Amino acid sequence: MHIMEGFLPAGHALAWAAVSAPVVAYGAWRVTRTLRAHPELKPLLAASGAYVFILSALKLPSVTGSCSHPTGTGLAATLFGPWVTALLGTIVLLFQALLLAHGGLTTLGANVFSMAIVGPLVAYGLYHGLGRIGAPLGLAVFTAAALGDLTTYMVTSVQLALAFPDPVSGFEGAMAKFLGIFAVTQVPLAISEGLLTVVVVNLLRRYSGTELALLARLRRRAA
Secondary structure: OOOOOOOOHHHHHHHHHHHHHHHHHHOOOOOOOOHHHHHHHHHHHHHHHHHHHHHHHEEHHHHHHHHEOOHHEEEEEEEEEOHHHHHHHHHHHHHHHHHOOOOOOOOHHHHHHHHHHHHHHHHHHHHHHHHOOOOOOHHHHHHHHHHHHHHHHHHHHHHHHHHHEEEEOOOHHHHHHHHHHHHHHHHHHHHHHHHHHHHHHHHHHHOOOOHHHHHHHHHHHOO
């Protein structure tokens, strides 16, 4: 998913940064407000960020100029919501660009949009939508994490196809090509991430039940 440094044309890179920046700023405000009112949530927030960092650092070669890997954002999205996850994902992507040469600074906005904004929004919507119709917790968590992961790669395919349309078939042909290549590695990775996230949520229910109950109350107030 991480589009490499300098791979996107300057106009595309700037456009994705402009779209992503307000969402990340709002996420920073939500994090500040939440932690100021409930500092006891700091360890859980930090653990969610670490989960994103570790999983999204496990990259495999894939599309030229990009790669395949789990995203890890499904966990944070189900716990804290998509806006907080936007900030966590941005911090992770920034550190990975600086320390691991994974992604890049010029492509940060595009990577944030796909992994830290759209993926978490989809994961959050699926998790709460399935919860409202009475789906089991494990199914809701798995679906949210797996499809949030896959959505990230769909968005990356759109970004690459917009920047590099096929000379013959244009945007549609390029997108089909990128999606087809990503699917080989990303579908099994998404399934694995969904299963792992279910395991992590079950562990959190056992050892961090108080914090999870607090987050549930905060979500109900915001609804």
